[in-house]
Amino acid sequence: MRTNKRSVIRLLEQIAVYLELKGENHFKIAAYRRAASALEADGRDLSEISRFTDIPNIGKTTASVIEEFVETGRSTLLEQLKDEVPKGLVPLMQIQGLGARKISRLYRELGITDADSLRKACEEGKVERLKGFGKMTQSNILHALDQLSGKPAYTIGRLLPVLLLIEETLSGNRKIETYSRAGSIRRFEERIEELDYVISTFDPKSVAEDILQMNEVVEAVSIRSLKVTAKLKGEAGLRINFRIAKPDLYALTLILSTGPDAHLEKMQQIAGLHGERLTQSGVKILKTGELLRFPSEASFYHHYGLPYIPPEIRADGSEVETYKGTPFVQLDDIKGDLHMHTVWSDGKDSLEDMVNACRKRGYEYIAITDHSKYLKVAGGLSRERLIRQMNEIRRLNEKYPDILILSGIEMDILPDGTLDFDDDVLSGLDFVIASIHSGFGNSRAQIMKRLHSALFNPHVDMIAHPTGRLIGKRQGYDVDLDLLFQWAKETGTILELSGDPARLDLSAARAREAQAAGVKIAINTDAHATAELGNIAFGVGTARKGWIERKNVVNTYTKEQLLDFLKQKHQH
Ligand SMILES: [Zn+2]
Ligand SMILES: [Zn+2]
The missing domain is CATH 3.30.210.10 (DNA polymerase, thumb domain)
Incomplete structure (x- = not known):
């Protein structure tokens, strides 16, 4: 049985969550959380650790839980807890603003054991009457429950390979004058429930028959006059509609199908x-x-x-x-990508490969932003390795004068609210991102305390993926966005719109609020490989959905404008 460190940390965190759900005492819960952080902070591999009790913050009891898991791949304690705590409570952890402690109270005080009983209690107004919950929380919970019960989350990003396959076939068909995506994919909805295309041709019948031949991608096709309906293979029956129009009706059909x-x-x-x-x-x-x-x-x-x-x-x-x-930001406006990873942390491609891929995209500048030391599992950079990377970037800047490579970092905002590097390290960097990757269960006050320390640090230029959500998987941490926008405006800190299709964070609606609050936005990819640099299109689509204008997006600036902007922030 081979156990890796990540799974041990996950075990400890899981135990803490279950203990909290069960309503166990605070000290017991904290012991497992502390042990998880201690293990995360310890640079060694599991095989290099001979006695877990030698690590500060790991006590005898916790150590024996770890040892059992490392030896057998199982944990009696976790299994026992899983028997004691209703299964239906665990998915409720995804609801923003709830967290294990509140769920535990719902369980103990209202007898809530799953999503259904929670919905019922909300609808009966029982939840808002609990101390510390209130009307807003109750309505947020109901909203989140709707999302949780939804169908699988198909995102444009996830469907893209299939879309490209379809589009390659359509582009190769000489009877087709033009075609377009329509429906929710064209509107850049976060969740796609059906796929739609509109096709313009002088020969609708024959094109409909050609679509029937696309049997690598679609199946169970039906033709009804000018509409071909099919199911996408291997995607749980996702529907795909092709509407075929003569050229003079194409524009109107496109409007109706969008x-x-x-x-x-x-x-x-x-x-x-x-x-x-x-x-x-x-x-x-x-x-x-x-x-x-x-x-x-x-x-x-x-x-x-x-x-x-x-x-x-x-x-x-x-x-x-x-x-x-008003014109909105467009893909062509983007002059650089300010968030990407390389093999120096958890990226798949070398620094030079990333630089060359960005040169190919015609970017004027980029920021290399590998993880900082706290994220051990992602190979976060120590101060020494960061300095070595800065030298490498200096060398590449000389080698490729056509692109400006900023030395950056994606620095963790630690659970205790401190930052992963001191100011003397940060002041040597061109672009500092601060991110939350841990402690998602923190209270709103604690999350805001952490964000405050980042935004009010003069070296921090940007907050990445500001809500921490993963579409359809994780609600993100409990953040007061109005206050975050106010601080971002006050300190000149950029907020990111991540084009990573699993994130799209800020969302279109939240980005729109940020813009209205006077906040500057950067649309980035957070690419972990050269292939992901193309995700910038999802970021731009989402920004357009959020009515974002070019002037509010800092990576549409020229190199000189961007450097000016960053300089001002540093003088704050
Ligand atoms: Zn991140
Ligand atoms: Zn990142």
């Missing part, structure tokens, strides 16, 4: 005011029965005196009134 319903209802109302009606075969002038067609989506919106409404912001219909045509 949706969403509420946006189309609003447009239908506006058409009604003009004595017109949107139909599948054109915009019908009610008086005469004449059908209008449009050469482009823009000409459709202009017909009603509206600016072209970008698909990413089409939503509940209110955008039709509020959008005044």
Whole structure:
């Protein structure tokens, strides 16, 4: 039985969570948490540790739990706890703002044992009456429960390989004039429930038959006039719709297939005011029965005196009134990526490979931001290795004068609120990211204390993935975003919009609030390999969905503007 250190740390953390759920005493719980951190902070491999009790903060009891696990791969204590604590409580840990301690109270005080009983208690108003919970918490819980019960989280990132396969086939078909993604993928929704494409061709019948031949990707196809519906192979029956239109109906079909319903209802109302009606075969002038067609989506919106409404912001219909045509940030505007990892920590590619991949993308500048020492499991950099990396970056800057490589770090904000490096180390770096990767169960006050120490440190330039969420998997830590935005504005600290499709953090809605609060944003990839640098497109799509303008995105700045901006922050 080979046990790695990560799994031992996870075991200790799991035991702490179960003890907390069970309502055990505070000291007992803290002992396991402390042991987990102690083990994480100890640089050695499991095989190099002869006696666990020699490590500070690991006591006799904890050591025997670790030893049993290392020897047998099992833990009697954890198994016993799992028997005692209702299984249904564990998934509730994903609900933001709940945490083991509150869940334990729900269990002991209201007899809640799973998501269903929690929902019932919320609906009956029992949760808001508990001390320390309140109306807001109750409504947040209900909202989170809706998300938890959802279908598997298909993200654009996860579906991308399949999309590219489909698009390669469509691009290769000479009968197809043009085609576009539509529906939720075109709107950059976080969760994709169906895939939609619109295809323009003079020969719809024959193109529909060609789609039937794409049997590597799709199955169980049905054709109904101009709509081909299929299921995606191997993706739990995810539906994919191809709508086929003659070129003169393509733009309108694209609008109708992009949706969403509420946006189309609003447009239908506006058409009604003009004595017109949107139909599948054109915009019908009610008086005469004449059908209008449009050469482009823009000409459709202009017909009603509206600016072209970008698909990413089409939503509940209110955008039709509020959008005044402001251009949003575009992929071409991005001049560099300020968050990426190399083999110096947990990246897969060498520093030089990452640099060359970014040169190929035409970037003016990048920041190399490997993990800091606290993240042992990710090979975080010690001070000495960081200095060696800075020398390597200096050498590469000389070798490649066409790109500016900033020496950076993704530094952990530690659970106790201190930062992983001292100011004398940070002051030598060009770009400092601060991140939370641990202690997700912290109270809101503790999370804010940790963020405060990062934002108010003059060397910290950016907070990465500010909420810590993983779409469909983890809600993130309990952060007061309004206060975070206020501090970011006050200190000139950048907040990240991570294009990592598993994160998209800040989300579109939160990024929009950040922009409104006067916060500067950077759209990055957090790439751990050259192949992931392309995720910048997901970041930009999400930013557009959040109405983000180019001027508020620091990595659209020229090299000189960016360096100026960073210099100002450091003088704060
Ligand atoms: Zn990170
Ligand atoms: Zn990172």
